[in-house]
Amino acid sequence: VSVLGVMPYAVAGWVFLIGVYGLATSRNLVHAVGCLAVTQSSTYVLLIAVGYRDGGTAPVFADIPVGRKVVDPVVQALALTDVVVGATVTALLLALVVQVDKRHGTLDPDELSELKG
Amino acid sequence: MSAVLLPLVVALPLLGAALLVTGGRKLPRVAADGLGTACAAATAVLTLTVRPGQEWVGGWHGVGIVLAGDRLGLGLAALVSVLVVAVLVYSWRYFEEPPRQYAGSFPALVLIFQAGMCGFALTGDLFNAFVFFELMGVVAYALTGYRVDEARAVQGALTFGIVNSFGGYATLLGIGLLYARTGELGMARIGRALATEGHGPDALVLCAFVLVMTGLLVKAAAVPFHFWLPDAHAVAPTPVCMLLSGVMVELGGYGVARVYWTVFAGPGGVPAADVRHALLTFGVLTALVGAVLCWQQRHLKRMLAFSTVGHTGLFLVGLATLSPEGLGGTAIYVLGHAGAKAALFACVGILLDRYGSVDEYELYRKARELPLVGVLFACGGLALGGLPPFGTALGKGVAEEAAGHAFGAALPALYVVVSAITGAAVLRAGARIFFGLGPRPIPSDEAPETPGEHEVPETAVLLRRVPATMLGVPIALLAGAVAVGTVPRLATAVGTAADRFTGQVIPSPPPGWTTPGVVLGILSAVAAMALATAAVRMPRRLGFLRWTTPLRRLHSGHVGDYIAWVVAGTALLALLVR
Numbered sequence: 001v002s003v004l005g006v007m008p009y010a011v012a013g014w015v016f017l018i019g020v021y022g023l024a025t026s027r028n029l030v031h032a033v034g035c036l037a038v039t040q041s042s043t044y045v046l047l048i049a050v051g052y053r054d055g056g057t058a059p060v061f062a063d064i065p066v067g068r069k070v071v072d073p074v075v076q077a078l079a080l081t082d083v084v085v086g087a088t089v090t091a092l093l094l095a096l097v098v099q100v101d102k103r104h105g106t107l108d109p110d111e112l113s114e115l116k117g
Numbered sequence: 118m119s120a121v122l123l124p125l126v127v128a129l130p131l132l133g134a135a136l137l138v139t140g141g142r143k144l145p146r147v148a149a150d151g152l153g154t155a156c157a158a159a160t161a162v163l164t165l166t167v168r169p170g171q172e173w174v175g176g177w178h179g180v181g182i183v184l185a186g187d188r189l190g191l192g193l194a195a196l197v198s199v200l201v202v203a204v205l206v207y208s209w210r211y212f213e214e215p216p217r218q219y220a221g222s223f224p225a226l227v228l229i230f231q232a233g234m235c236g237f238a239l240t241g242d243l244f245n246a247f248v249f250f251e252l253m254g255v256v257a258y259a260l261t262g263y264r265v266d267e268a269r270a271v272q273g274a275l276t277f278g279i280v281n282s283f284g285g286y287a288t289l290l291g292i293g294l295l296y297a298r299t300g301e302l303g304m305a306r307i308g309r310a311l312a313t314e315g316h317g318p319d320a321l322v323l324c325a326f327v328l329v330m331t332g333l334l335v336k337a338a339a340v341p342f343h344f345w346l347p348d349a350h351a352v353a354p355t356p357v358c359m360l361l362s363g364v365m366v367e368l369g370g371y372g373v374a375r376v377y378w379t380v381f382a383g384p385g386g387v388p389a390a391d392v393r394h395a396l397l398t399f400g401v402l403t404a405l406v407g408a409v410l411c412w413q414q415r416h417l418k419r420m421l422a423f424s425t426v427g428h429t430g431l432f433l434v435g436l437a438t439l440s441p442e443g444l445g446g447t448a449i450y451v452l453g454h455a456g457a458k459a460a461l462f463a464c465v466g467i468l469l470d471r472y473g474s475v476d477e478y479e480l481y482r483k484a485r486e487l488p489l490v491g492v493l494f495a496c497g498g499l500a501l502g503g504l505p506p507f508g509t510a511l512g513k514g515v516a517e518e519a520a521g522h523a524f525g526a527a528l529p530a531l532y533v534v535v536s537a538i539t540g541a542a543v544l545r546a547g548a549r550i551f552f553g554l555g556p557r558p559i560p561s562d563e564a565p566e567t568p569g570e571h572e573v574p575e576t577a578v579l580l581r582r583v584p585a586t587m588l589g590v591p592i593a594l595l596a597g598a599v600a601v602g603t604v605p606r607l608a609t610a611v612g613t614a615a616d617r618f619t620g621q622v623i624p625s626p627p628p629g630w631t632t633p634g635v636v637l638g639i640l641s642a643v644a645a646m647a648l649a650t651a652a653v654r655m656p657r658r659l660g661f662l663r664w665t666t667p668l669r670r671l672h673s674g675h676v677g678d679y680i681a682w683v684v685a686g687t688a689l690l691a692l693l694v695r
Contacts, residue, residue, distance in 0.1 A: 046294075
């Protein structure tokens with residue numbers, strides 16, 4: 001396996017970890033939800049990397065000759081589903097963040113201290 | 118009915134939800150609730166009558182999405198559906214205030230929740246397991262924050278959402294790695310591909326295992342993945358708590374079992390000894406932390422939440438045996454626990470809607486006018502404590518015997534201790550609130566704690582009289598918990614399901630009452646009563662336990678801390694299966 005072949009996986013791991021770091025140290029809930037979206041984007045990178053074939057083209061069969069090598073269409077379907085799931089989650093969480101701001105008057109997780117013990 | 122109808126188990130509640138969303142605002146409230154309950158009940162009947170089998174959705178045989186309705190999965194889908202019916206009946210009088218123009222919104226969300234949970238129980242496809250995981254997750258976040266005007270509710274829902282979805286993405290990374298190795302997404306096909314490749318458990322497979330399990334253990338609320346659970350349960354509307362504690366958390370444990378046995382159990386997967394070791398470690402840790410913190414709570418919903426954590430630990434120990442007996446016992450335990458825990462939440466809901474409080478100290482002596490609810494509450498506590506003939510006692514007996522065989526005599530002791538403490542916490546609160554026993558408890562000002570005073574009731578006005586639906590549901594649920602322990606056919610069916618699930622060819626003896634099981638059950642129930650009596654009599658000695666303070670401080674309500682703990686848990690899991 002060449003260095004370039006490993007790169008996409010290393011990038012996926014890196015993106016996941018910076019997302020985790022951001023989540024763990026976040027001082028703002030909008031930022032935290034953003035970081036969650038960052039961790040999720042690592043799954044897009046990983047899925048697309050898994051399906052990559054050397055010399056393959058996009059798996060749109062309408063305008064390519066029969067037998068032409070294509071990248072794996074399954075992971076692309078998975079990534080699309082993943083995007084839909086992510087959009088739903090992010091939208092709902094941001095809506096909750098808006099409500100947190102309205103009811104607590106702050107977006108700093110350090111200042112939310114009602115639920116403890 | 119033939120397995121062709123399996124997709125309907127997911128489609129029917131979704132259809133009901135769609136009808137409610139489009140037509141709900143034109144319907145009167147009774148019609149909307151009736152439609153929701155009817156859809157849930159029809160699904161329940163379907164799950165109980167459909168024959169186990171495999172079904173490729175839309176007829177895409179071999180390439181499409183597969184639903185694998187085995188006996189255990191169908192049984193769980195049936196539990197989900199029955200609980201959803203109970204919840205919808207219980208909440209007949211709920212939420213009259215805010216969304217009047219959206220009469221159907223609450224039952225619609227509950228139906229989508231049902232669809233997500235049933236789908237998760239039945240799917241035979243790993244990627245779809247992730248989709249259903251997120252579907253039930255998203256609906257659960259929305260339901261937890263259903264009362265959007267409440268400060269705590271939205272905070273708890275947000276924490277719940279961030280931690281669970283984070284776990285879900287870890288799972289998806291693991292699924293991506295498995296696809297990279299095998300080119301398959303069906304669980305059984307991945308398992309076969311791993312077995313035929315035959316280069317043993319390498320770094321990639323182990324990494325995939327750890328990542329997939331991370332999300333499932335977050336859902337199962339194993340320590341240290343559990344921090345979201347008490348925060349979510351403390352703030353969610355009571356009917357939602359019944360579903361979260363009763364069955365959603367247990368589905369996480371089911372996911373662990375399903376993924377292990379179908380994907381990783383063969384050659385080329387993960388060695389059984391390592392999995393046993395890892396699940397046992399997490400199980401014991403979870404059981405002890407849950408029990409101790411359950412004992413320290415005064416916020417009743419939070420107390421029940423930590424008791425769920427404690428029992429989840431016992432479920433994980435049962436799974437850790439990797440034997441049909443351990444799995445079957447745990448399945449019976451889950452059934453009994455669902456009935457008891459949901460009934461307890463239902464009783465707490467009555468307190469909340471009548472007194473506007475869920476605080477053990479504030480409610481002291483207040484509910485002496487509700488002796489029937491008090492008796493139900495005490496029965497729930499005894500069921501948690503493992504008193505025969507409740508299903509919890511049968512499941513506990515079978516599981517602790519299996520755990521004793523697999524890991525030695527310390528494990529049955531763990532089952533007894535955890536059952537006794539969680540049962541005692543409930544009995545203590547019940548004795549004070551409903552029967553006014555003991556001196557007035559004094560709150561400690563040193564403890565980091567969440568009090569449960571001044572909660573907003575979930576009905577339009579404080580209840581004067583307890584409606585029949587709110588009283589009937591806990592009675593029915595407790596009766597169900599007794600039935601689990603007393604109907605031998607049910608236990609036999611679970612035993613068969615566990616045999617099939619674990620690939621046991623020679624049928625193992627059906628789970629049933631044994632002398633040690635009954636004795637240990639009575640022992641833990643008596644210990645629970647004794648502990649509760651002592652705590653009520655001597656609130657100073659057994660109330661606030663100073664040594665638990667560092668542990669309680671970890672439950673900071675801070676979402677960043679919780680994510681850090683999830684990562685630490687993942688690292689621990691990786692070390693254990695390395």
